[in-house]
Amino acid sequence: MDTQKYHKILVPTPDVYSLSGAEVFKHLERKDDNDKNLVVVPSQFIEEMEIKTRSNSYSAGAEDVLRFLKETIKKSTILKRTEEETTLVSEVFAGLDILFIQTKANKELSIESLESKINSDNRLQAKEKILITNDPAKHILYHGKGLKIEDPQFLQVKEDIVNEGIIDGNDDLYEELQQKSSDGVQLDEATELLDRQLYINQFIRFRAQNSYQYARVTAQLERNKSGSRIISTKNEKVKLLSPQEYKKKIAISRHYMNDILGIKPRDMEQYIALEYGLMNKNVELFFLCGAQGSGKTLLAYVAAIDQILHYDKEIREKRGSAPDKKSGFFEKIVLLKPTEIFGGKRRDIGALPGNLYQKLKPHLGSYLDAHRESSLSKLFPFEELLLHPKFENDFGGPRSENLKELKIRGEAFLPNNTEAIEMTYSGHVRGRSFRNTLILVDEAQNFTPYELKTIIERTGEGCKIVLMGDPAQVDNPFCSREINGLTHAIKQYIDKPYSALVTLTRNYRSQMSEDAKSWRVFSQ
Amino acid sequence: MARKKTEKERQLYTLIEALDAQTDDKGELGSLISYVILTSLIDFETNTGSEEERRFEEIKAIYTGLEKAIERSREEDSYSVLCELTTQKAKELKQILDKERKIENETLLKLIINSLTHQKNYEDTLKRKGLRLRDNVYDTGILYGRRNILRKNYEAIRDIFQS
Numbered sequence: 001m002d003t004q005k006y007h008k009i010l011v012p013t014p015d016v017y018s019l020s021g022a023e024v025f026k027h028l029e030r031k032d033d034n035d036k037n038l039v040v041v042p043s044q045f046i047e048e049m050e051i052k053t054r055s056n057s058y059s060a061g062a063e064d065v066l067r068f069l070k071e072t073i074k075k076s077t078i079l080k081r082t083e084e085e086t087t088l089v090s091e092v093f094a095g096l097d098i099l100f101i102q103t104k105a106n107k108e109l110s111i112e113s114l115e116s117k118i119n120s121d122n123r124l125q126a127k128e129k130i131l132i133t134n135d136p137a138k139h140i141l142y143h144g145k146g147l148k149i150e151d152p153q154f155l156q157v158k159e160d161i162v163n164e165g166i167i168d169g170n171d172d173l174y175e176e177l178q179q180k181s182s183d184g185v186q187l188d189e190a191t192e193l194l195d196r197q198l199y200i201n202q203f204i205r206f207r208a209q210n211s212y213q214y215a216r217v218t219a220q221l222e223r224n225k226s227g228s229r230i231i232s233t234k235n236e237k238v239k240l241l242s243p244q245e246y247k248k249k250i251a252i253s254r255h256y257m258n259d260i261l262g263i264k265p266r267d268m269e270q271y272i273a274l275e276y277g278l279m280n281k282n283v284e285l286f287f288l289c290g291a292q293g294s295g296k297t298l299l300a301y302v303a304a305i306d307q308i309l310h311y312d313k314e315i316r317e318k319r320g321s322a323p324d325k326k327s328g329f330f331e332k333i334v335l336l337k338p339t340e341i342f343g344g345k346r347r348d349i350g351a352l353p354g355n356l357y358q359k360l361k362p363h364l365g366s367y368l369d370a371h372r373e374s375s376l377s378k379l380f381p382f383e384e385l386l387l388h389p390k391f392e393n394d395f396g397g398p399r400s401e402n403l404k405e406l407k408i409r410g411e412a413f414l415p416n417n418t419e420a421i422e423m424t425y426s427g428h429v430r431g432r433s434f435r436n437t438l439i440l441v442d443e444a445q446n447f448t449p450y451e452l453k454t455i456i457e458r459t460g461e462g463c464k465i466v467l468m469g470d471p472a473q474v475d476n477p478f479c480s481r482e483i484n485g486l487t488h489a490i491k492q493y494i495d496k497p498y499s500a501l502v503t504l505t506r507n508y509r510s511q512m513s514e515d516a517k518s519w520r521v522f523s524q
Numbered sequence: 525m526a527r528k529k530t531e532k533e534r535q536l537y538t539l540i541e542a543l544d545a546q547t548d549d550k551g552e553l554g555s556l557i558s559y560v561i562l563t564s565l566i567d568f569e570t571n572t573g574s575e576e577e578r579r580f581e582e583i584k585a586i587y588t589g590l591e592k593a594i595e596r597s598r599e600e601d602s603y604s605v606l607c608e609l610t611t612q613k614a615k616e617l618k619q620i621l622d623k624e625r626k627i628e629n630e631t632l633l634k635l636i637i638n639s640l641t642h643q644k645n646y647e648d649t650l651k652r653k654g655l656r657l658r659d660n661v662y663d664t665g666i667l668y669g670r671r672n673i674l675r676k677n678y679e680a681i682r683d684i685f686q687s
Contacts, residue, residue: 160652168555168648195644205551207607207647267549291550472659505550 004097006126007035009118013133014048015478016152018061021450022068027154030095038089038124041069042101044109061450072098079123087121099124115146134483155449156482157491159471162289164494165501166269169204169215170194177206177215177240184239187217200233201283201500203272214268215240221282221497228461233497250274253320261302261409262375266508270295273502278303278466280500281320281329285456287444287490287501288468293509296468297442301370304333304438304466305385308420309412330438330464333421336429336455337363338446338476364423366442379406385420393419429455436462444469444486446476452485535673536661536680539590544658546597554654555647556593556602559609561681562650564589565633566616580674582632586681621646632678636685657684 007030016024030037046069049062076090079099086102101117103109111131118124131147133139134155142149173193176185191198198204204215219233248264248271250257258264260279265271277286278300288296308328311319321329364382371382380403387397389404403414414420424432426447439459444452444467452467459465469486479485493499507513540557547553568585570578596605619625620637627634640646660680667673 160656163551163648163652163655166551168551168645168651170645170647172644193644194648196648207603207610209607211603505552506548507550511545 006038009038009126009129011040011131014045015135017065019448021061021064029093036095038097040099111142111145157487159481161490162503166203169206174206184237187236190238199495200497255318260306263302269504277500283500284464285499286466290504293507294504297366298370300466302374311412331436334439335423336441337425388419433460435460439465441467445471445474445484447485449485449488536677542594547602554651556606557654558650560589560593563613579678583674583678
């Protein structure tokens with residue numbers, strides 16, 4: 001190989017691969033005809049990723065990268081082979097080569113040795129040599145030791161993105177909306193007045209004389225023949241909510257409800273979340289963000305249960321579902337949690353004793369609380385929803401006999417052909433695919449972008465995903481406020497006509513709970 | 525015997541915390557923080573002292589603005605205070621943003637206005653910057669030392685509104 005001048009030589013560490021999967025290589029490609037970047041992969045990083053994969057800990061992204069590198073190395077050419085070390089190079093894209101440095105097994109990697117390897121090889125020249133890591137320990141260990149160290153900026157999304165669901169509007173648009181009243185303002189005009197991009201299903205809040213007024217970006221959705229996909233949107237407008245909506249009564253087509261299983265929206269944001277997100281059939285991907293105590297789980301839980309109930313024929317007609325088909329909007333609910341986190345160390349749930357329910361129960365507290373707050377708690381315990389109506393499953397069962405005839409709200413039954421709720425965790429999702437399922441993903445900020453991508457990929461026809469979370473509450477040591485599955489997914493999907501985002505900004509917990517947020521571990 | 529009270533120095537942390545307690549809606553809190561800062565600075569005038577002294581005076585004016593907002597929120601509610609602030613100073617703010625009224629010195633107000641100029645919907649930007657300032661102040665925690673507090677609070681506002 002002749003001397004190859006690279007634009008940049010990049011050394012991403014295994015944590016970057018775990019966060020993003022093989023997609024990372026596309027980001028690192030130099031998009032310039034006359035130039036390319038080089039990614040260096042030392043064998044120690046491969047070993048680190050392999051250990052992660054074998055221990056099934058936080059491994060999905062790393063696994064994806066290993067598969068990619070396996071194919072890449074097949075096309076490589078050997079640059080140098082000595083007793084101590086072999087280096088191979090492979091072109092993966094027009095703007096990116098990968099350099100494999102294979103050293104003897106168990107040989108520790110030091111950043112100094114890596115840098116000297118790169119520097120000593122005259123064939124590898126670049127303007128910049130950068131170690132890319134999101135791992136705080138690596139930042140501390142390698143800072144000032146030669147290579148420039150950067151965060152993986154291409155993975156960062158501002159946590160502020162959660163505020164995109166309901167934005168504040170200006171007087172110019174509000175005046176225009178008032179003048180045009182029920183006709184609404186064309187999206188182009190509204191975009192011009194606010195001088196920013198607006199998305200379908202986005203809300204705009206205005207300070208009116210006595211209270212906030214809300215407007216919504218609406219559109220007519222044109223679907224394909226089977227109705228499974230939105231192929232275009234037309235007549236995009238911004239419309240003020242009608243005065244009746246401030247009474248916060250939920251309407252599914254012509255089925256009006258003061259509450260959903262005993263839960264009433266407590267403020268307009270909760271109403272918007274229920275009416276236009278959780279209960280909206282056209283919204284297939286809904287992001288529900290908010291701090292602890294804002295009511296995310298409670299709203300999502302009751303809305304989900306309501307949508308799997310088998311309502312009486314008359315009500316089904318009112319709700320706009322096929323009156324002859326005894327079913328809800330979805331067949332069942334899947335509750336999905338990130339793999340467990342204990343004391344900052346992430347490990348697979350399979351390592352714990354007990355059956356799946358015993359393993360998962362400690363992490364279902366928020367749903368158990370939601371069940372207790374709902375009117376369902378007076379009818380049956382939460383566990384009944386996990387049981388199959390006829391057979392035994394991992395959680396026991398079958399479902400209690402008396403629930404077969406039990407009418408909820410006097411007009412609906414639990415689904416009689418399947419469990420109402422299936423619980424699973426992220427480690428179990430790979431290899432699955434869901435149909436006609438409502439998937440509730442809690443603590444989405446604790447998923448890596450790659451993990452959440454793989455979950456969304458699993459959804460089939462008739463599914464809806466509700467992603468709940470708060471970027472300020474990241475517990476996964478590999479994620480951060482800027483790099484996590486939730487904000488990444490929002491960025492990816494916010495402009496899709498089938499998605500919507502609401503952030504609940506009111507907290508309904510106690511004053512001491514609020515104060516705990518600023519609790520500092522100092523004695524004085 | 526009563527314990528001697530130790531009074532925390534006047535600073536953004538305690539003032540924003542007090543305002544936060546009066547406001548249930550966090551979006552509203554963000555707007556309120558930003559509008560208090562803006563309106564306090566619109567009214568602020570000084571040409572004396574060193575640059576640092578002037579900066580300190582600007583921050584003190586913001587403290588006073590926040591104290592008034594807390595008091596007014598106690599008497600009425602935070603929504604009324606926000607509406608009052610925005611309507612009272614709307615004309616002046618528009619004049620400044622439209623460059624009809626010039627800001628002479630390199631002040632904090634000028635810096636904030638520069639970041640908002642050409643934005644038709646600065647309301648949303650102000651809400652978000654206010655929330656970011658709250659998060660920043662909470663993350664940093666209570667500060668100590670009079671001059672240190674003033675300096676750090678100034679830098680926090682400057683950095684957030686400049687970005």
